[in-house]
Amino acid sequence: MTTSDVNTVLASDFDGFRVQVDAEAERADIILGRPPLNVISMPQRDELRRVFEALDAHDGVRVIVLRAEGEHFSSGGDIKGFLEASPEHVSKLADNVAAPARCSKPVIAANRGYTFGVGFELSLACDFRIASETTLYALPEQKLGQIPGSGGSARLQKIIGIARTKHMVMRAKRIGGAQALAWGIATECVPDAELGSATDALVEELRGFSPLAQRTAKRLINDNEDAPLSVAIEMEGHCYSRLRASSDFREGVEAFHAKRRAVFTGK
Structure with missing residues (x-):
């Protein structure tokens, strides 16, 4: 991707989120901006993938942060959108959500409040998850007669094992930030008021390495x-x-x- 392509992508108007690049801090923030629940629409997933690819090619960005406005990271996807989407489009969902994992740069998810469904799946695709004490992680698709479709159960099983994954997926159970830290899902669990400063500190730490x-x-x-x-x-x-x-x-x-x-x- 050329510099011109990167600038074109980042100058776009996005569906449900915005991008903030701080050249001095060598940091880019992708900020979910559809409060209070920050529901993630189907088109938004495609746009998030393109933005991650653009930031990966951005010479001035060392670390990427995925965060959200308001008290909840994301309650998940737009349920109606699943019924309207074509099978071909739905088959690409996991590829879009894997964009943070494919990105060559460190990606931090700053989670608070509801972090459900695709919001949790996006966070699991990041390298580091900082959870506030208000965080609730869940894959609730069983309540809709479905299963996670964007890598959620697969990534979760790699982290916490088969028994705990069945507990979360097959029973649609929620776990808090402290439990997520104990299970190895979260890198850190901090008071809600300290989520921003903890994220800033990790960004600065990562910038200090090669x-x-x-x-x-x-x-x-x-x-x-x-x-x-x-x-x-x-x-x-x-x-x-x-x-x-x-x-x-x-x-x-x-x-x-x-x-x-x-x-x-x-x-």
């Missing part, structure tokens, strides 16, 4: 999720070897010996 090493680590971990241990170790070794030839690695080593902060360039 962009090249961050991209490599994310790709390696994602690709190795289903790999046998021997293959995963082999791939880790190849990636380690390639990074040894990078300017960022040399800078990191020199900064360590000089007892100064490293200045990474992503090369």
Whole structure:
């Protein structure tokens, strides 16, 4: 995607969300903006995918934050939209929701209040989930005679295992932020008033690392999720070897010996 393409996408009017780029902080925020429940429409999913792809290609963005206006992250998708959508369109839903996982840059989901359905699935596709103590995570599709259709049960099972996934999916159970932290779904659980500052702190922490090493680590971990241990170790070794030839690695080593902060360039 060219710089012109990136600018064109980011200058668009979006359905149910807005994008905020802070060049000085090397940060982009995707902000769900249909309060109070931030219901995610069918067209919005396509637009979110395009925005993630544009921000991935944006040279001035190091970290992406997915958050929402109001007291709830998202109550889920537009139920009526499912009945109106074509089978072909519905078959692409999981691909759209996987956009944060495909993005080479770190993606943080800042969750509070209802984080249901596709809102939860989008968050699960992010690298880090910071939950406020008000957060309720759920995949309630069983109440509609359905199952999660955008990777929710699959990603959740990888994180919490089969028994807990059945508890959440087959019984449509909600769990709070503290329980999500204990189960490994959330990276952090903080008081609601501290969600913004906790997100800011994680952004700054991630900015301090080498962009090249961050991209490599994310790709390696994602690709190795289903790999046998021997293959995963082999791939880790190849990636380690390639990074040894990078300017960022040399800078990191020199900064360590000089007892100064490293200045990474992503090369």
